[in-house]
Amino acid sequence: MSATGPTAAARGVPCWVTLMTHDLPAAQDFYAAVLGWRFRPGGLGVEFSIALADRQPVAGIGALLPSWQVAVAWMPYFAVDSADETAARILERGATVAVGPLAVGDGRAAIAADRDGAVFGLWQGQTLSWAVGNGSAPSCLELRTRDAFDAAIFYAEVLGWASKEPGSCDVTYEHDEVMVRDGDQTVAALRGGGVEAAPDPHIRPRWHVYFPVEDIEKVTAAAVAAGGTVTPVTPTTVSTGCQAVIRDPDGGLFTVSTSPDVL
Structure with a gap:
């Protein structure tokens, strides 16, 4: 940072x-x-x-x-x-x-x-001029966890979400998902299944980053050529555009998306 x-x-x-x-x-x-x-x-x-x-x-x-x-x-x-x-x-x-x-x-x-x-x-402390959903910064952050509601309570207590204080993030619980908003911008989503199982058994609970791109095929081809992998397929078409999950050669996992509204 x-x-x-x-x-x-x-x-x-x-x-x-x-x-x-x-x-x-x-x-x-x-x-x-x-x-x-x-x-x-x-x-x-x-x-x-x-x-x-x-x-x-x-x-x-x-x-x-x-x-x-x-x-x-x-x-x-x-x-x-x-x-x-x-x-x-x-x-x-x-x-x-x-x-x-x-x-x-x-x-x-x-x-x-x-x-x-x-x-x-x-x-x-002071920060750079940077915000989720702004320009080439991440489109959104997603917590993939076992119990989204329990996680939301934890983060609200330690970070002051939904505190009603000026400038604090708003939190809503929608269809087993927790959405975190800074004003009108959705900055994070907390998603998870049952307490005893992660949403995907191949992915440990983690914060996941979405980066905006214009050409999924070009980006994923470049990732493979540079030694990365694309999981599970390339590309994955969803209602909000095209997405692909990429793992860099050292194991760093992230998603690229053609839609600014990935959630």
């Missing part, structure tokens, strides 16, 4: 996404070939970079430190007033704080996992 920036995101709102990977140069090559991203230093050292599309920040890619016991995955960060207080609330509710909170530039950050094991980040 960026250490500095021109804005302060509202509390509980997704404010950034980052891929933590084992091989930063290889990841940059893959995403440049597949999504056309360019990269610049992120201000946090040589092991972190910011991806740009049309000169606008899209995401961060960083190298996993040996001491960070987290899997290769795309991970959302949520804006909080206090990383330390939020981390304490996470621990109080039986979840895990894997890294931090620690000072990062002018802010504070932490990496946590919810009670079902889905990994997410906390960020206290």
Whole structure:
């Protein structure tokens, strides 16, 4: 995540996404070939970079430190007033704080996992000019979990969703799905089946990122050529457009979609 920036995101709102990977140069090559991203230093050292599309920040890619016991995955960060207080609330509710909170530039950050094991980040401080659903930033974030309603309670308690305070996210429960909105923009969806089974036995509970693209066939062909895989087929046609699930060579999983309204 960026250490500095021109804005302060509202509390509980997704404010950034980052891929933590084992091989930063290889990841940059893959995403440049597949999504056309360019990269610049992120201000946090040589092991972190910011991806740009049309000169606008899209995401961060960083190298996993040996001491960070987290899997290769795309991970959302949520804006909080206090990383330390939020981390304490996470621990109080039986979840895990894997890294931090620690000072990062002018802010504070932490990496946590919810009670079902889905990994997410906390960020206290200024942010880049970035928002879910804006330009080439992710179209939406989706939590794939075992019990969406229980997850919604957890995140509402630790991030202040549905608190009725100014600027907090609204939450609605619709057809066994929990939708999270920042004003009129849907920024996240929480989806899951029964408590004892994940929605897909091949995918562990996790936050999943959707990136907008114009040409599914071109993107998926480039992903395969660059050493990635497309799961389960390419492309998958849905009512909201075409989508394809891609796994990068290091295991990072994400979805590309031709529709800005993926949910």
